[in-house]
């Protein structure tokens with residue numbers, strides 16, 4: 001695709017070449033979000049409505065997770081499946097999600113099994129995973145845990161040879177904390193900053209400068225990317241799946257496109273233009289073709305690790 005094509009309005013090309021055929025090896029990244037909706041933290045900026053789950057609700061989540069794992073397990077070994085758990089809360093403190101990652105990383109058809117986490121869990125379980133396939137997306141929440149404790153977990157992960165990115169919400173009042181986190185993390189670890197976009201004009205120019213020094217990709221996240229009519233890989237090679245197997249193209253477009261547990265689930269995987277005006281979340285806009293972010297993130301798309309350490313290629317005053 002040339003630069004001009006990327007700027008133009010995308011036209012769907014629904015030829016047989018672009019549709020998943022039943023006999024094709026499946027190449028699919030699945031963002032799984034089951035019913036779990038509890039967290040051991042209580043961040044003010046949390047976008048999720050959390051509650052304390054009952055034993056019955058945990059059981060429902062467990063059964064949904066097992067059904068999903070059984071489905072992945074039953075896929076042919078030549079498939080190329082990435083799984084990314086994006087729970088409405090903290091899942092990794094639950095043994096069932098640790099076991100899920102152990103099980104998934106052992107499957108030949110799974111190329112990557114990743115999860116979003118606040119990293120408050122114990123870490124011994126990672127030793128039972130195939131670490132070549134395991135990845136964590138770890139978010140630091142300064143109001144919920146001391147930086148020393150979070151950083152110690154990161155160093156532990158690093159020593160254990162686990163792939164992970166670290167991030168934080170870019171609240172202005174957390175700028176000092178985020179810079180300190182950058183200084184204390186292993187230099188090989190990417191630290192991303194999610195822009196706080198709920199208030200227009202929230203950042204002052206000096207805030208933008210500080211955050212961009214830490215995360216060169218911060219300006220990209222601090223943008224609501226125009227997306228209507230644009231080509232986005234979701235719905236074709238990336239889908240969102242809930243606990244009942246309902247497939248959606250992404251977390252931001254609620255219309256179902258099928259059900260993962262239907263025998264013909266793959267028949268709905270095809271190119272689709274985005275129907276939303278903008279896309280402002282990393283786990284969404286990264287799949288927009290015209291942004292070219294698959295080139296930036298390579299095989300670290302799911303866990304948000306750029307393929308080259310571009311955060312180390314800058315002179316970072318905050319690190320000196």
Ligand code: SF4
Pocket residue numbers: 039040041042043045046047048088089090118141
């Ligand atoms: S750790 Fe994540 S899920 Fe839990 S309260 Fe904070 S933002 Fe919400």
Ligand code: SF4
Pocket residue numbers: 227232233234249250251252253273274275276278279283284285287288
């Ligand atoms: S651009 Fe964003 S909102 Fe649109 S389809 Fe892709 S992930 Fe969904």
